[in-house]
Amino acid sequence: MRHWWVVMIAGLAVCLVSPTMSSINTPVVEMSAEHPATPSTFHVAEYAQPDELLVVDTVYLTDGIAVSERLLPHADGVVFHPGHLAAGVRVAEDGSLSGTARGPGTYVARVRGCVGVKCSESDLTLVVYANVPWQPRELTFPGRVGVPLRGEIGIEGGPPGALPTFTVTDHSKLPRGVSIGPDGAVSGTPAAGGVYEVPVQICVAGNCAGVVVQMIIV
Incomplete structure (x- = not known):
């Protein structure tokens, strides 16, 4: 009789341990609530290499002084994407800079220009000095x-x-x-x-x- 109880207890232990071991051996799959697990395919436009856009990529300005500068691109016929750059400065389609420099410091802004459908980008550094007579x-x-x-x-x-x-x-x-x-x-x-x-x-x-x-x- 004692031998029969030992066999039953051993069989019950095997039944309890088997699901646990199965879950341990199962590979873990990481899921994301925001992105699908399958890779996405992105369309990449044709761009020139970075930093090919501008001949001079640093502009020196004075705090509180109206800006009157023009960007010099490597290629002819470049149309710049107009908008705000940094420190109160804007760029127009022809590359002219306007506005009034605000706040001494060094600022880096991304500038984009296109010739037809081919575009390129460069980092433009704006160095704004304090207004010293x-x-x-x-x-x-x-x-x-x-x-x-x-x-x-x-x-x-x-x-x-x-x-x-x-x-x-x-x-x-x-x-x-x-x-x-x-x-x-x-x-x-x-x-x-x-x-x-x-x-x-x-x-x-x-x-x-x-x-x-x-x-x-x-």
Whole structure:
């Protein structure tokens, strides 16, 4: 009789353990409440490689100063996707930037441009400097006919790290043989004497002012 009870207890234990072992050996399938388990197929449009859109991908601006810049794309005929970029700046279809820079700092915005149906994108970095006053350092340069002229306009003040640019707005006012570079360097050999007043635009991170550079050649 005792042997019969032992057999019954062993059989009952096997019945209880079998479902548990079956559940342990069954592979686990992960399910998602939001996405189907089968992979989806996405249509990928034809794009150029990233960062092929812009020749220059960094723009320097000054806090509180109206923006007057234009993006330069690698290809001709690029139409930009218009809209807000960052720090109060917008881009138009022709690549012109407008608005007023707000808040010193560095901002990165994604810019998209298309030529027909082919589009590409680039990250545009907007560096906004604090509005620190500046003034030209030198506006008068004496010289002699036939003697090389060397000098530099330069600036005093301005936000640290911001490099000024110098643009002659009327080259006919320069003495023959003399030039003013975009870095403000005055160089060349004057070919004729006289007093010359040359209009120059100086920009420091988009904060621009017009000045008159005087050259006195004897």
